[in-house]
Amino acid sequence: MSVAEQSIAGAEARGHGFMASSVGRKVVMAGTGIILFGFVTVHMIGNTQAYMGAETFNAYAKFLHSMLHGGGIWIFRAVLLAATGLHIWSAVTLTLDNRAARPVGYRAQQNVASTWASRTMRWSGVILAAFIVYHLMHLTIGNAHPNFDHANPYANFVNGFKVPAAAGFYIVAQLCLGLHMWHGVWSVTQTLGLSHPRYDSLRRNFATGLTVLVVGVNITYPLAVLTGFIR
Amino acid sequence: MSKHLNLTLHVWRQKNATCDGKFVEYPAENISPDMSFLEMLDIVNEGLIRKGEDPITFDHDCREGICGTCSMVINGRPHGPKERTTTCQLHMRSFKDGESITLEPWRAEAFPVLKDLMVDRGALDRIIAAGGFVSVPTGSAQDANALPIPKENAELAMDAAACIGCGACVAACPNASAMLFLSAKVSQLSLLPQGQPERYTRVRDMVAQMDAEEFGTCTNHGECEIACPKGIKMENIARMNRDFIKASLTYRPAVAGGGGAG
Numbered sequence: 001m002s003v004a005e006q007s008i009a010g011a012e013a014r015g016h017g018f019m020a021s022s023v024g025r026k027v028v029m030a031g032t033g034i035i036l037f038g039f040v041t042v043h044m045i046g047n048t049q050a051y052m053g054a055e056t057f058n059a060y061a062k063f064l065h066s067m068l069h070g071g072g073i074w075i076f077r078a079v080l081l082a083a084t085g086l087h088i089w090s091a092v093t094l095t096l097d098n099r100a101a102r103p104v105g106y107r108a109q110q111n112v113a114s115t116w117a118s119r120t121m122r123w124s125g126v127i128l129a130a131f132i133v134y135h136l137m138h139l140t141i142g143n144a145h146p147n148f149d150h151a152n153p154y155a156n157f158v159n160g161f162k163v164p165a166a167a168g169f170y171i172v173a174q175l176c177l178g179l180h181m182w183h184g185v186w187s188v189t190q191t192l193g194l195s196h197p198r199y200d201s202l203r204r205n206f207a208t209g210l211t212v213l214v215v216g217v218n219i220t221y222p223l224a225v226l227t228g229f230i231r
Numbered sequence: 232m233s234k235h236l237n238l239t240l241h242v243w244r245q246k247n248a249t250c251d252g253k254f255v256e257y258p259a260e261n262i263s264p265d266m267s268f269l270e271m272l273d274i275v276n277e278g279l280i281r282k283g284e285d286p287i288t289f290d291h292d293c294r295e296g297i298c299g300t301c302s303m304v305i306n307g308r309p310h311g312p313k314e315r316t317t318t319c320q321l322h323m324r325s326f327k328d329g330e331s332i333t334l335e336p337w338r339a340e341a342f343p344v345l346k347d348l349m350v351d352r353g354a355l356d357r358i359i360a361a362g363g364f365v366s367v368p369t370g371s372a373q374d375a376n377a378l379p380i381p382k383e384n385a386e387l388a389m390d391a392a393a394c395i396g397c398g399a400c401v402a403a404c405p406n407a408s409a410m411l412f413l414s415a416k417v418s419q420l421s422l423l424p425q426g427q428p429e430r431y432t433r434v435r436d437m438v439a440q441m442d443a444e445e446f447g448t449c450t451n452h453g454e455c456e457i458a459c460p461k462g463i464k465m466e467n468i469a470r471m472n473r474d475f476i477k478a479s480l481t482y483r484p485a486v487a488g489g490g491g492a493g
Binding site for chain 1: 241254304306307308333335338339340341357360361362403405406407408432435436438439440441442443445446447448449450451452453454456457458465466468469470471472473474475476479484485
């Protein structure tokens with residue numbers, strides 16, 4: 001045991017700032033989590049235009065690239081990159097702290113209240129990070145796409161999902177997103193202190209509802225292409 | 232008359248804080264289902280002493296569920312399988328004849344094992360010493376109801392104050408986090424008028440001490456709430472987080488010479 005552990009001192013004396021504290025980093029994770037699940041929700045809603053045909057979908061893509069004279073998309077990208085970076089930074093540092101806090105485990109640990117989703121947050125998070133890199137290479141940059149055409153996002157969407165392995169990875173990633181969001185959205189309310197007995201069932205239901213909606217709709221995109229519903 | 236039980240114990244034996252430990256198997260024979268869990272261990276220990284062996288060391292004191300001294304993880308659950316029950320209040324009728332029972336100490340970097348099932352929980356005391364108090368003069372008692380307190384707040388503060396500081400929340404948490412303990416100690420004061428003057432320095436100071444003690448952090452699993460023998464709710468953690476956020480946004484760094492009124 002180190003000397004620091006044996007001594008008693010307050011935040012001021014320790015120079016223990018917000019970003020260094022465990023609760024502060026959890027607030028960072030929750031705040032960036034709101035940005036990220038807000039983004040995936042809007043992303044899901046925008047993509048429903050794939051069901052309205054090539055013209056509507058391509059016009060939507062053009063709008064995204066031209067809003068605020070083309071600067072809008074870069075503001076979005078900067079915010080998302082910063083949020084993702086901070087989210088991963090807080091996750092990694094907190095995970096390392098948590099591992100160090102229990103160096104010797106139990107022989108017979110029983111999980112009673114935790115869920116499979118809550119226990120696999122680190123794994124679902126890592127898979128999502130890998131998926132985001134692939135997704136950007138696949139449908140934004142195009143270097144992981146069989147025949148990418150910058151002028152025709154709709155064709156990229158359809159041709160991309162015609163490859164069963166690619167569509168499969170998207171579906172797996174969406175299931176991971178579901179696990180991650182279901183525990184994450186509820187956790188946000190707890191970490192930010194948004195708890196009140198009157199709204200306790202509401203915040204669970206909100207997490208479940210938003211997760212089912214986002215993941216449910218997102219999974220239909222690769223399935224619709226594979227089944228030939230979107231051509 | 233109920234049938235007596237024969238059990239097999241797998242107990243963590245560790246000579247001292249620096250030695251490596253290991254599991255050792257002991258039979259617990261002819262155990263009355265009306266015994267408490269600690270009485271069962273007393274019987275096993277008497278047998279060990281009679282054979283000239285070192286008895287199993289475990290923490291215990293009041294044996295009526297209010298002191299928070301007894302600990303140990305029983306078959307993977309702190310204080311055993313019954314909810315809202317400390318180890319001393321757990322009875323052998325909760326077990327079946329022939330059952331194997333695994334006994335382990337609280338596992339956390341902040342709780343070093345001293346011997347067998349006994350750990351040092353001084354880290355929790357140091358968290359209290361860092362801020363879990365009110366600095367008011369305790370002169371003669373003032374008139375009843377001189378300080379108006381909403382009944383609901385009094386009840387919630389009392390619920391939080393039910394924490395006996397046993398550390399089961401830390402033991403149950405997959406991250407060995409002390410957030411449920413900390414939040415109970417913060418809430419019992421922040422809900423009452425006497426706790427207000429130090430409300431926002433207290434929460435920052437106690438979190439700083441918790442981090443220095445190398446407890447883990449909350450990932451909202453909820454294992455602590457189920458393991459707590461006193462039914463402390465996770466709502467306290469949310470309240471503590473709320474106070475911590477407000478404290479972090481509004482605290483004023485101390486200035487040399489401080490204050491202007493002097």
